[in-house]
Amino acid sequence: MRVLLNVNGRSQYSSDIRPEYQNSACGPTTAHVILNYLCEDETIRTKDVNELYKFLGGTKIGLFKWRMIRNLRRLLGEDWCIEECTLTQAIEQLRLGNPVAMKFDVYFTGQFLKNYTPLYKYHWVPLIGYEIKDNELYLTIHDNGGRNRDSQIRTFKYDDNRKILSFVKIEKEKH
16 A cells, blocks of 8 residues: 655755754744645745744754644644644544654654664654555655755655654644
8 A cells, every 4th residue: 555645845944944943944844844735724824934933932953742733733723633643643644635744853762872773863754655565664754855955755664763753643623
């Protein structure tokens, strides 16, 4: 089985993102990409990464998961469900057509002393797809770019990073 959403990625190093925010703008960039994919409300879609950085509570060391959840709830209101979710729930969100905010975090998961190399040590990305090949799960993300580089779609083996991954679903409630 394979799911890949047609999400437009974005580089956290874009020239319109304040230079002092760029190194730690992965969380707000991830939120921006997902909201522009999911939201029909133009007042939300027109918020830029700089505004989201301030509103969500970005810091020089990044955006804490609890802060992203709390402040996205404040921004989007009661018609939205924003909460941490499991891998199974994240895959279900992808099947429903919703990208998921995914965080790599070796520091707050206690994995920084372990002898393995994850894809990222601390980084938010939009999870936009998955595939099961040879009984192994592969996740597909937009990587939020780099200096002088647009966001790229990357696929990696879930098991190589599973100990440091967490997921936040951003879902419009069905009434």
